Amino acid sequence: MADWSRIEALPAERLETLFANDSGRLARLSLDVAGIHFDWSKTHLTPDAVAAFEALARETDLAGRREAMFGGSHVNVTEDRPVEHTAERGEGKAESVSRAASYHARMRAVIDAIEADAFGPIRHVLHVGIGGSALGPHLLIDALGRDSDRYDVAIVSNVDGMALDDVFDRFDPATTLLVVASKTFTTTETMMNAESVIAWMSGAGVEDPYGRVIALTASPEKAIDWGVDETRILPFSEGVGGRYSLWSSIGFPAAIKLGWEQFQELLDGAAEMDRHFRLAALHENAPALAAFADLYYTQVRHAETRAPFAYDERLRLLPSYLQQLEMESNGKGVTVDGQPVGRPTAAITWGGVGTDAQHAVFQLLHQGTHLVPVEFLAVIEAGDTLPAEHHRQLLLNAFAQGAALMKGKQAEDPARSYPGDRPSSTLLLERLDARTLGALIAFYEHRVFVNGVLLGINSFDQFGVELGKEMAKAAAQGGGDFDPSTNDLIARAGLA
Numbered sequence: 001m002a003d004w005s006r007i008e009a010l011p012a013e014r015l016e017t018l019f020a021n022d023s024g025r026l027a028r029l030s031l032d033v034a035g036i037h038f039d040w041s042k043t044h045l046t047p048d049a050v051a052a053f054e055a056l057a058r059e060t061d062l063a064g065r066r067e068a069m070f071g072g073s074h075v076n077v078t079e080d081r082p083v084e085h086t087a088e089r090g091e092g093k094a095e096s097v098s099r100a101a102s103y104h105a106r107m108r109a110v111i112d113a114i115e116a117d118a119f120g121p122i123r124h125v126l127h128v129g130i131g132g133s134a135l136g137p138h139l140l141i142d143a144l145g146r147d148s149d150r151y152d153v154a155i156v157s158n159v160d161g162m163a164l165d166d167v168f169d170r171f172d173p174a175t176t177l178l179v180v181a182s183k184t185f186t187t188t189e190t191m192m193n194a195e196s197v198i199a200w201m202s203g204a205g206v207e208d209p210y211g212r213v214i215a216l217t218a219s220p221e222k223a224i225d226w227g228v229d230e231t232r233i234l235p236f237s238e239g240v241g242g243r244y245s246l247w248s249s250i251g252f253p254a255a256i257k258l259g260w261e262q263f264q265e266l267l268d269g270a271a272e273m274d275r276h277f278r279l280a281a282l283h284e285n286a287p288a289l290a291a292f293a294d295l296y297y298t299q300v301r302h303a304e305t306r307a308p309f310a311y312d313e314r315l316r317l318l319p320s321y322l323q324q325l326e327m328e329s330n331g332k333g334v335t336v337d338g339q340p341v342g343r344p345t346a347a348i349t350w351g352g353v354g355t356d357a358q359h360a361v362f363q364l365l366h367q368g369t370h371l372v373p374v375e376f377l378a379v380i381e382a383g384d385t386l387p388a389e390h391h392r393q394l395l396l397n398a399f400a401q402g403a404a405l406m407k408g409k410q411a412e413d414p415a416r417s418y419p420g421d422r423p424s425s426t427l428l429l430e431r432l433d434a435r436t437l438g439a440l441i442a443f444y445e446h447r448v449f450v451n452g453v454l455l456g457i458n459s460f461d462q463f464g465v466e467l468g469k470e471m472a473k474a475a476a477q478g479g480g481d482f483d484p485s486t487n488d489l490i491a492r493a494g495l496a
């Protein structure tokens with residue numbers, strides 16, 4: 001077991017005191033990497049805290065684990081697999097990098113063929129996938145694809161038929177390409193949605209609906225069994241985890257919407273963050289410092305949640321993307337050796353969009369009894385075409401909220417007092433382009449990795465999702481050993 005005593009004994013000084021006593025604080029706790037300015041000066045990190053975390057990183061062999069991941073060792077021990085998402089952007093074991101490059105070349109060739117009408121005239125792209133096979137591409141398209149008129153792309157994940165109904169209302173089956181995205185090619189929701197799209201196409205007289213399917217998967221043989229022609233399968237490696245897969249062929253809908261050049265920029269931005277993570281000393285390493293702050297709040301201050309707020313509509317899907325990345329990766333209870341972790345693991349990630357969230361949940365952040373480390377994300381270059389005052393207001397609100405959380409305010413009336421000393425970090429992007437977004441997402445991935453290593457857990461499996469799936473499957477087959485409450489609910493819904 002790693003020794004947390006030095007970290008747990010760190011003094012708890014107020015943020016304002018930390019600023020007052022250290023003129024170098026801002027410089028020490030801010031960094032510029034790959035077009036992103038990171039500022040952790042409004043967190044309780046201090047030189048002592050950073051040094052204590054650096055010692056813990058040595059004790060848990062963060063550097064060794066990091067090189068093991070990039071080097072292709074089976075760091076996903078419970079599934080006995082390497083972790084290869086960085087190879088998708090050119091950083092990693094040579095063999096994995098060249099395999100990823102050949103898969104990308106294949107993906108690019110298929111996009112070229114679609115653009116050349118080899119699949120007939122395609123106007124609409126209907127992507128079905130869930131979790132990591134949907135959240136990443138959706139984020140990319142929503143963030144970067146707003147001005148692109150290349151294709152109409154819809155991402156459908158939920159098994160709730162209303163999700164597909166909405167798309168059927170606006171897409172023409174004669175000009176729709178179905179993209180089935182599933183690493184395993186067995187996920188119930190995705191396979192059911194895919195069947196329904198095929199039925200919709202057939203019903204509308206499309207002669208060979210399976211000829212209009214592209215499969216994105218690490219299980220090509222299953223896609224073939226399902227009816228997809230081998231030439232229309234875009235594979236990716238088993239070592240690329242679902243929630244880390246947007247860089248692989250799972251990014252196909254984003255690549256077709258944005259064009260290959262932008263997709264490549266996304267990969268290049270991520271690779272720049274990979275190199276930073278690999279080479280920078282920990283006290284000036286963005287993913288490491290972010291993870292140190294995360295762990296300080298979960299382990300020392302017992303914060304149970306953390307909340308990123310995107311002060312930019314284009315990043316409105318980021319909080320839900322991060323929920324899967326952070327909670328599916330680090331929401332674990334045992335160490336890599338199967339022992340109880342014995343301390344809190346991932347914080348619950350929630351968040352929203354500024355300024356909307358200020359008028360909804362910020363009350364709790366300023367005066368509530370929970371400590372919530374907040375993360376502000378903002379972009380200097382505006383994405384809108386409205387008068388500059390809109391963007392000025394947006395940015396100033398983000399910055400003022402961080403200041404208010406830290407400063408607080410004393411009033412005679414307790415109801416009107418703000419305790420202050422509430423931490424926040426700020427990520428300020430120069431502009432929101434593919435390259436910067438790639439770097440941003442890679443930053444979050446590595447931050448999750450550092451959290452996982454320091455906690456001694458495997459961030460790359462997700463067995464916690466299996467039991468619910470199994471029980472739903474049993475129920476769907478009319479079986480399952482359920483409790484009285486569940487049996488009653490099934491009967492009331494007329495499903496017994």
Ligand SMILES: O=P(O)(O)OC[C@H]1O[C@](O)(CO)[C@@H](O)[C@@H]1O
Nearest residue numbers: 131132133182183184187242465
């Ligand atoms: O890509 P697949 O195999 O359909 O899985 C979808 C998602 O389901 C999960 O396995 C969890 O249920 C995620 O990890 C994954 O991203």
